[in-house]
Amino acid sequence: MNRIVLFKQLLDEKRNSTMIHEHYLNTIREYAPGTNLYMREMHFLMAADPEQPVSITDLAQKLGVTLGAASQMATKLEKKGLIVRCPDPEDRRRTMVSMTDEGNHLYREHLEYDRKSLEAMSDLFGGFSDDEVKRLIEAERLFQKGLCGNEND
Numbered sequence: 001m002n003r004i005v006l007f008k009q010l011l012d013e014k015r016n017s018t019m020i021h022e023h024y025l026n027t028i029r030e031y032a033p034g035t036n037l038y039m040r041e042m043h044f045l046m047a048a049d050p051e052q053p054v055s056i057t058d059l060a061q062k063l064g065v066t067l068g069a070a071s072q073m074a075t076k077l078e079k080k081g082l083i084v085r086c087p088d089p090e091d092r093r094r095t096m097v098s099m100t101d102e103g104n105h106l107y108r109e110h111l112e113y114d115r116k117s118l119e120a121m122s123d124l125f126g127g128f129s130d131d132e133v134k135r136l137i138e139a140e141r142l143f144q145k146g147l148c149g150n151e152n153d
Helices: 003-025 039-047 056-063 067-079 101-124 130-148
Strands: 029-032 035-037 083-088 091-099
Touching: 003 039, 029 039, 029 101, 035 039, 035 101, 039 056, 039 067, 039 101, 056 067, 056 091, 067 083, 067 091, 091 101
Parallel strands: none
Antiparallel strands: 029 035, 083 091
């Protein structure tokens, strides 16, 4: 098979994976009994520190989103009773986020949810050696680099 045709096939499969992943991100999930969240909401919660307050600015940087997006997510999660916001006592211009008891419980539940999900993915790729999985990771990074080189398209 022609190499160009192979790369066209790879790009088609990557597009399909991207569409499936986007749907996955935008589907409400029950991470713990009675708690339905979008994955982005769960990622926000998991980026917070269950032991101490963290600034929304730090969360935005950690998640790679704008401060506005992080603030909107904080508003949603505060309404759901998973976090509370308060001014930073050392700099009242900064807003800090702390998890509620319910948020802490969900955080712990999600660790188990993630473990099970990763085990299932590992089982799915059971026929791949660790070195082959590392090559898949390397291929993803190359693909990302290739796409970044074509940002004007």
